[in-house]
Amino acid sequence: xxxxxxxxxxxxxxxxxxxxxxxxxxxxxxxxxxxxxxxxxxxxxxxxxxxxxxxxxxxxxxxxxxxxxxxxxxxxxxxxxxxxxxxxxxxxxxxxxxxxxxxxxxxxxxxxxxxxxxxxxxxxxxxxxxxxxxxxxxxxxxxxxxxxxxxxxxxxxxxxxxxxxxxxxxxxxxxxxxxxxxxxxxxxxxxxxxxxxxxxxxxxxxxxxxxxxxx
Amino acid sequence: xxxxxxxxxxxxxxxxxxxxxxxxxxxxxxxxxxxxxxxxxxxxxxxxxxxxxxxxxxxxxxxxxxxxxxxxxxxxxxxxxxxxxxxxxxxxxxxxxxxxxxxxxxxxxxxxxxxxxxxxxxxxxxxxxxxxxxxxxxxxxxxxxxxxxxxxxxxxxxxxxxxxxxxxxxxxxxxxxxxxxxxxxxxxxxxxxxxxxxxxxxxxxxxxxxxxxxxxxxxxxxxxxxxxxxxxxxxxxxxxxxxxxxxxxxxxxxxxxxx
Numbered sequence: 479x480x481x482x483x484x485x486x487x488x489x490x491x492x493x494x495x496x497x498x499x500x501x502x503x504x505x506x507x508x509x510x511x512x513x514x515x516x517x518x519x520x521x522x523x524x525x526x527x528x529x530x531x532x533x534x535x536x537x538x539x540x541x542x543x544x545x546x547x548x549x550x551x552x553x554x555x556x557x558x559x560x561x562x563x564x565x566x567x568x569x570x571x572x573x574x575x576x577x578x579x580x581x582x583x584x585x586x587x588x589x590x591x592x593x594x595x596x597x598x599x600x601x602x603x604x605x606x607x608x609x610x611x612x613x614x615x616x617x618x619x620x621x622x623x624x625x626x627x628x629x630x631x632x633x634x635x636x637x638x639x640x641x642x643x644x645x646x647x648x649x650x651x652x653x654x655x656x657x658x659x660x661x662x663x664x665x666x667x668x669x670x671x672x673x674x675x676x677x678x679x680x681x682x683x684x685x686x687x688x689x690x691x692x693x
Numbered sequence: 694x695x696x697x698x699x700x701x702x703x704x705x706x707x708x709x710x711x712x713x714x715x716x717x718x719x720x721x722x723x724x725x726x727x728x729x730x731x732x733x734x735x736x737x738x739x740x741x742x743x744x745x746x747x748x749x750x751x752x753x754x755x756x757x758x759x760x761x762x763x764x765x766x767x768x769x770x771x772x773x774x775x776x777x778x779x780x781x782x783x784x785x786x787x788x789x790x791x792x793x794x795x796x797x798x799x800x801x802x803x804x805x806x807x808x809x810x811x812x813x814x815x816x817x818x819x820x821x822x823x824x825x826x827x828x829x830x831x832x833x834x835x836x837x838x839x840x841x842x843x844x845x846x847x848x849x850x851x852x853x854x855x856x857x858x859x860x861x862x863x864x865x866x867x868x869x870x871x872x873x874x875x876x877x878x879x880x881x882x883x884x885x886x887x888x889x890x891x892x893x894x895x896x897x898x899x900x901x902x903x904x905x906x907x908x909x910x911x912x913x914x915x916x917x918x919x920x921x922x923x924x925x926x927x928x929x930x931x932x933x934x935x936x937x938x939x940x941x942x943x944x945x946x947x948x949x950x951x952x
């Protein structure tokens with residue numbers, strides 16, 4: 479059973495639908511007992527750091543997530559769910575889960591590309607990802623695959639070794655990060671067509687250990 | 694960098710797909726769920742559904758269509774037409790749409806943009822604009838006026854002013870439809886698209902008038918659009934999405950090539 483964490487972070491049904499299409503048994507839940515018992519956990523979401531963290535703490539799920547990672551159980555962060563795994567987010571100046579050292583910062587206000595053309599924030603739409611190192615959850619994705627992004631803030635991991643995928647939007651940022659049984663992506667795999675579904679399938683098949691997986 | 698998005702638009706009436714020419718004489722051409730799946734397989738980057746019945750009785754038929762689409766396609770899609778309240782928006786989002794599009798309801802009640810953005814985030818709220826070219830006047834300094842009901846009713850509202858106001862209220866994206874160009878297949882309204890695109894900082898989807906891949910290339914470069922809506926040119930099989938993307942890539946425009 480896969481638990482999709484419900485913490486008032488927007489519409490979670492698209493993640494559920496994508497997993498169901500892959501034949502996975504999953505449920506949206508905010509129940510600490512249920513989430514602890516699940517064999518793998520997904521932290522999805524669109525939302526804000528301040529309210530998202532407040533909900534997680536109120537529901538006692540901050541501790542459940544820390545235990546999930548400590549136990550080596552596979553945990554997948556998606557979009558906003560990826561941002562709150564870090565120590566701190568500039569959004570609402572929020573202390574976050576601290577499951578991965580690093581912080582989350584906003585794209586510059588006057589954001590421009592290499593030619594000086596203004597770049598719109600949020601970064602919304604399809605963009606590529608350059609793999610930085612092999613990871614089982616990102617295996618089998620063609621180099622030209624693109625993913626669907628919607629975000630104004632991006633992760634800045636404390637260590638380069640956490641970065642498994644990078645994306646360019648005026649500046650390069652970490653679009654996929656991993657540490658132990660935790661893997662997290664800034665884009666929405668559930669809305670990224672076949673490559674996104676492949677990533678979700680990889681997560682369903684993953685034993686939570688790093689290493690392996692072809693680049 | 695971001696790819697330019699190609700977005701087929703599906704007009705739905707009573708749960709069936711239609712495509713109107715200048716909003717008149719609509720003819721049924723198929724099942725929206727089948728068509729959505731077809732476009733998903735063909736590499737569309739996103740889909741737009743407009744419920745052109747939008748009577749309250751037909752609302753549940755549309756929600757059922759949205760649910761069935763959401764089970765089969767795994768790219769973003771938006772739903773518009775007749776959404777008048779945050780509750781209407783919520784129903785569509787819960788049924789599986791990624792975004793909602795408000796058009797005449799927002800002209801009549803601009804606060805619906807702010808309320809939607811607060812409830813679901815700006816990224817969920819698309820402002821649909823139906824625009825008609827008019828003589829420049831004190832009231833309409835840009836020479837482009839907001840219209841509703843498919844162009845039958847003039848709103849006395851300047852399109853450029855409204856686009857900026859909607860961004861201020863929290864719209865996350867603008868779908869900019871030229872009533873003059875709509876259904877002509879003679880090309881997008883370039884002046885209008887460039888005008889709006891260069892005066893807002895949210896993405897602009899150009900709509901109305903697409904007939905050939907060259908039209909898309911023009912509006913995505915000179916017109917400064919972030920995405921292009923298409924309908925007749927692919928609905929009737931004159932072109933495929935893949936063909937359009939091949940053409941755009943050949944012109945040096947970044948598009949998503951693997952799906």
